Amino acid sequence: MDMSVTFGDEAVAAEASEAVRRLAEEGVPQALSNGDPTLWGPEAESEARMRLGWLDLPTTSRELLPEITKLVERARAENLEHVVLAGMGGSSLAPEVICATADVPLTVLDTTDPGQVRRALADRLDRTILVVSSKSGSTIETDSHRRVYEKAFRDAGIDPADRIVVVTDPGSPLEQLAIESGYPVILADPNVGGRYSALTAFGLVPSALAGAEVIRLLDDAAEVRPRLAEGSEANPGLTLGAALGTAALAGRDKLVLEDGLSPINGLPDWIEQLVAESTGKQGKGILPVVGADPTEAEDEIVAGIDTEADVQVDGPLGAQFLVWEYATAIAGRLLGINPFDQPNVAESKENTARILRESGDGPLPTGTPALVDGPVEVYGELPAHVKDLSGVLTHLLEQIPDRGYLAILAFLDREAAFDVPVPPEASFEEITDIWAAHDPASLQGLLAIRTDRPVTFGWGPRYLHSTGQYHKGGPQNGVFLQLTGAVEEDLEVPGKPYTLGRLQLAQALGDLDAQRGRGRPALRLHLTDRKAGVRYLLDAAREV
Structure with a gap:
């Protein structure tokens, strides 16, 4: 095509x-095709000089194919059919698209929700191969996943060195850990930023293990590559x-x-x-x-x-x-901006670390709810006339400014809705309706039809590695609705003083602090019972 x-x-x-x-x-197309780092101004030049390797990936990534092929052959020989990817943002989004398009199964862990991680752990652990993927080598979510899986493998009598593959940049802490642990390591191109890394090892390794034909991706990219030097339409x-x-x-x-x-x-x-x-x-x-x-x-x-x-x-x-x-x-x-940096991403990470550090072994600083309606607690400032959840949602929609938007940010299990039992005789449409009735993401559509402004939806902490930069660094016209939920069965992070559930809530509170610090309207809805809370929230949205 x-x-x-x-x-x-x-x-x-x-x-x-x-x-x-x-x-x-101005000669821009040819200059960009040649990797000219001066195109975005002197302030961006040093960053751009290290971030233009993606232009050559249709050729340079072919060098990885023999090594990737050996990994795939080993996994097939050992019947490791369940491929789990622990990665965030640029390390997970491209493989997810590649595998979905190729119709091959890949379990993506880009979450700190203990329920979602437990579900992955319970699925064919004896036939699981885990790809630990992090450019910096210090991503807190991915480090947590690695620690959890190492313990699970050992508890099952499995040597983690037989089941874990690492993808990272040269010289990262993760590379050193992998060498010490005996994990196979495939190094990515350090001159490619995370979100431009679809055709690097970050995109290719997990996708190939899952069964996708990755050489075709490189062939298709190589075919269009010469046209990117042309100065025409x-x-x-x-x-x-x-x-x-x-x-x-x-x-x-x-x-x-x-x-x-x-x-x-x-x-x-x-x-x-x-x-x-x-x-x-x-x-x-x-x-x-x-x-x-x-x-x-x-x-x-x-x-x-x-x-x-x-x-x-x-x-x-x-x-x-x-x-x-x-x-x-x-x-x-x-x-007139530098498309290769992310100056505001670290803020929420630092807030999370501060919250965990300052709270010690005690409760996290959640505050006192301004309103409780059924299984939903509302945290944040509300006008006196707001008395129920539908009023809360109406109030938020009214606060969206001209040219603004509403962002729904859910620190919940994004697969929980699919656990809901469905009648054996149900049609596909009926099954879809049942799932939608239990899915927090359905809130986007319910609120979108009640405003002429855009409504976006992001799963936390996944969005922190995606739209989180825009929410903090872009036009300050966003309104934020954050969803969190009580954790029924938490999961320890071996070697760390926090559980996954505690980390998840700290991440939510840290990002909420960042938005409120900018004076943006931001509310947190906490579901004291997740399943009932989602249903109650969706019902309230229908009353807006």
């Missing part, structure tokens, strides 16, 4: 065409980047991503991190909106993956990865 960018909106097409012409006159990355950048500068900075007709499964989730974390800084940015219908608001632009839209992006997955990365770099230049 050929890679192309076409337009269903004449105004967007005209603005993009003019930007393409101007960028070509034949360059899909240039055309897409020009469209996104000029639209945002004209005020259309909400990017609704649709893929309903696409053979690629879940690409908007990957694009969300790439675009939000790359552009959301210095009070600027493009906000991706995933899982919601367009509203035709004046600040909205719709991008379709093989789907008719304002901007339609057609092509195979490997090429899509490379073209969207190139486009994001172009949009960053147009917006």
